[in-house]
Amino acid sequence: MPIPPDLPEALVKDNLAFMEIAWLMPLVGFAELVGGILILFPLTRALGALVIFPVMVGILLRHIFVAPEGLIIAAII
Template sequence: MKQKITFVLSLLFGLFFINAGLNKFFNYMPAPEKMPEQLMKAMGAFMEIGWLMPLVGIAEVIGGILIIFPKTRALGAIIVFPVMVGIVLTNTVTDTSGLPITLPFVAILLWIIYDNRAKYLPMISE
């Protein structure tokens, strides 16, 4: 039962990140019309750095694909983790309206990391 729940959550999480990453290249999801000015400034600054959004998009797509499959889930979680930190910081510092969507995804990522903790031990052991 635990494996099925983990698979479903990982699949949804992975598809969410694949979609978000592809949107950075194809812009098929419109931005909200009423975004706070501070968030608009932050997004403008991110767009000024020409390589940043494609890099985040690639990380989201690759991490999302890897998280879907149990064998590569631990690697996908490590790839997506820095992106999730940025999402959390954006949604806590700049605009808190996205927190209800962000927090469940943080919980899923932390569960995936916890569930795969044995795979990370060689990285931190002597």
């Protein structure tokens, strides 16, 4: 995926570090998918929230420390 030219340097370094760990992004995607499917059903809704919670905390921390310009959107989500 091409890197947009207007990204801050810290965010580019962070993205490259994430891409060096080949299994990390598929794991995050799998957790989001499983958590979203679990949230669809009332019986497993709490488990789905527990699965998605670490992903959302990671997104929030990344916006706090690396890319604060997107913090408002991350906090709303």
